[in-house]
Every structure is written in C-alpha cells, then in structure tokens.
Amino acid sequence: xxxxxxxxxxxxxxxxxxxxxxxxxxxxxxxxxxxxxxxxxxxxxxxxxxxxxxxxxxxxxxxxxxxxxxxxxxxxxxxxxxxxxxxxxxxxxxxxxxxxxxxxxxxxxxxxxxxxxxxxxxxxxxxxxxxxxxxxxxxxxxxxxxxxxxxxxxxxxxxxxxxxxxxxxxxxxxxxxxxxxxxxxxxxxxxxxxxxxxxxxxxxxxxxxxxxxxxxxxxxxxxxxxxxxxxxxxxxxxxxxxxxxxx
Ligand code: PGA
Numbered sequence: 001x002x003x004x005x006x007x008x009x010x011x012x013x014x015x016x017x018x019x020x021x022x023x024x025x026x027x028x029x030x031x032x033x034x035x036x037x038x039x040x041x042x043x044x045x046x047x048x049x050x051x052x053x054x055x056x057x058x059x060x061x062x063x064x065x066x067x068x069x070x071x072x073x074x075x076x077x078x079x080x081x082x083x084x085x086x087x088x089x090x091x092x093x094x095x096x097x098x099x100x101x102x103x104x105x106x107x108x109x110x111x112x113x114x115x116x117x118x119x120x121x122x123x124x125x126x127x128x129x130x131x132x133x134x135x136x137x138x139x140x141x142x143x144x145x146x147x148x149x150x151x152x153x154x155x156x157x158x159x160x161x162x163x164x165x166x167x168x169x170x171x172x173x174x175x176x177x178x179x180x181x182x183x184x185x186x187x188x189x190x191x192x193x194x195x196x197x198x199x200x201x202x203x204x205x206x207x208x209x210x211x212x213x214x215x216x217x218x219x220x221x222x223x224x225x226x227x228x229x230x231x232x233x234x235x236x237x238x239x240x241x242x243x244x245x246x247x
Contacts, residue, residue, distance in 0.1 A: 002245040003219065004161060004203055004226030006039040006124060007233030008064060008092060017020035018046040019053065024236035026057040028243045035227075036246045039090050040233070041124075044078055051087045062090025063126070065098055068111030080112075082120040092124045092228075093117045094150055096167045106149035113160065114152040124161045125150050127188075128208070131168035134176075139166070140187045147191045159201045163228040164188060164218065169208025171231055178221060181206055211239035219245055 013021070023039060029038035041062040042050055051061045083091055089206040093116065094109030109125065116123035127146040129139040147162065162186055169175050176184070188204055196202065206218055207228030218224060226246070232238045 001035060002203060003036045004039060004205055005036060005243050005246050006062070006090070006092075006161075006163075006205065006226065006228045007041060007239060008095070008207075008228055008230050009040070009042045009233060010097070010230060011043055012234055013042065013046070015046060018042055018050060021234070021236055021239075022050050022053055022059065024240060025243075026054055026059045028240040029059040032058070032243055033247055036076060036243065040241060041090065041092055045099065047083075047088055048086050061087070061088045062092065062121075063088050064092050064095065066091045066093065066112055066116060066121075068108060068115050070115070080115040080119040080121055083116075084121055088121060090122045090124055090161075092126060092163075094126045096126060096128055096165060096170060100167075105111055106146055109150040110152060113150065115158065117152055122161060123152075124163050124205070124216050126163045126165050126207070126228070128165040128167050128170075130166075134166065134168065139180075140184060144191045146185060147188055148195060151192075159203075161203045161205055161226070162188065162192070163205040163207045165207035165228060171209070173209050173219075175209045175214060178217060180222050181218060181224065181245055186219060189223050197226060198214070210242065212238050212245070215242040216245040 017086040039060045041064050063083050066080040070081050093112040098104045113125050129142045133142045203225035205226040205228045206224050210229045211229045211232040
C-alpha cells in the first residue's frame with residue numbers, strides 16, 4: 001500500500017535552511033520502504049535548488065500553489081507549465097490559507113488542479129471544514145461538496161491526491177479524534193468513488209497538526225493514504241520520525 005508523506009514548508013526558511021533540512025529528509029527518504037513517497041513543497045524560490053539537490057534521491061519536490069492559466073498577465077503568479085518545466089512533480093492547490101487569504105473558490109481550485117494534470121504534475125487538492133461547520137454537525141456534508149466542486153472534471157488516468165485538512169486543526173495542535181478522521185475519510189472515499197473512473201489512481205491524505213507523536217496512529221486509519229505536514233515538517237528530527245511511521 002502506497003503512502004505519501006508530504007511536507008508543506010509554507011512561507012518559511014531560507015536557502016541555507018532549505019539545504020540543511022532537505023539533506024536530512026533525503027537521507028530518510030532513501031531509507032524508507034519503496035511504497036513510501038516523500039514529497040517536500042518549499043517556497044517556490046527554493047524549488048529549483050531543492051530539485052537539483054534531490055535529483056539522485058527518492059525525495060520528490062512540489063510547489064505550494066499554481067495558477068489555473070498557462071501564462072499571461074498574472075503578476076506574481078506561477079503556472080503549472082513553469083513548475084513542470086523546472087522538474088517539480090507535485091503542486092498543492094486549494095490549501096485553506098489560499099482559500100482564506102487569497103479568496104480562492106472551489107472553481108479556482110478545480111482550474112488549478114486541471115492545469116496541474118495537463119502538465120503532468122500531481123495536484124494535492126486540499127479540502128476541510130472550519131470549526132463552526134464541525135460544531136454544527138455539517139463537516140461531512142460541507143467537505144463532500146468541496147470535494148465534488150474542486151475535483152477536475154476529467155481527471156483522466158493521471159494520479160491525484162486529495163488532502164483532508166480541517167481548518168481548525170491546522171497549526172493549532174488540535175486534531176479530530178481517530179474515529180472522526182476515519183468517518184470523514186470513508187465519506188470522502190465514497191464521494192470519490194462516484195466522481196472517478198474505474199481504475200483511477202488517487203490517494204487521500206490527512207493534514208492538520210500531524211507530528212511525530214500522532215503520525216503512526218493517523219497513518220493506520222483505514223482510507224488514510226498519507227499525511228500533509230506543516231509545522232512539523234520544518235524540524236528535521238520530527239519530520240524524519242513521521243517518515244519512519246509510514247511503513
Ligand atoms: P500543520 O499544517 O501541520 O502546521 O497543522 C498543515 C497544513 O497546513 O498543511
């Protein structure tokens with residue numbers, strides 16, 4: 001069974017830190033079983049450096065966002081074509097911080113995921129409910145709708161990842177119970193089974209306050225194919241120990 005351990009560095013670090021952290025992660029990635037895919041998504045300015053650095057290792061690199069269009073007058077944006085051009089393999093789309101601070105809608109996220117697939121990148125499509133929604137007992141309904149609206153129309157045979165990240169669990173140290181993670185992943189699995197073609201390959205990750213102390217338990221939940229890690233991916237020891245949990 002495949003496992004994806006994806007690091008989201010967000011807007012952190014510098015070139016020195018990127019090199020040091022990547023060095024430790026690369027060594028650990030090479031020791032992991034063949035079924036474990038280790039992916040690091042640094043700030044885009046450090047991507048070429050990391051791709052170059054990780055070339056002869058099993059560490060794969062991705063970006064934290066891309067634009068839905070191929071090129072044009074979109075100051076400050078980066079397209080999926082460009083990411084593919086420099087050798088990136090993955091791109092996170094629709095992270096809740098993008099949805100919240102950049103007003104990204106499901107339709108925009110879908111366009112980004114489609115752009116990623118057009119250029120051979122694996123999109124990591126993020127969804128997740130806020131606290132109010134969870135407390136109102138609407139989490140599964142809301143996340144199900146987000147999945148349906150953010151998923152590419154024709155995912156073709158290409159591979160995609162979906163990351164369930166409850167907004168209230170991100171960076172807060174709080175996580176849903178194991179039972180809640182299980183039922184949400186079962187729900188997402190049912191929605192995806194309806195939306196995808198037979199034989200379509202995809203993986204569903206959990207994200208939100210994943211750390212060395214809870215990774216093993218989370219990774220054992222049925223239908224959890226990996227984790228998306230923010231804060232804990234910035235500490236080499238912590239992230240390497242999460243990788244060791246992925247067996
Ligand atoms: P966190 O972030 O691990 O710091 O909670 C996860 C994410 O935002 O992807």
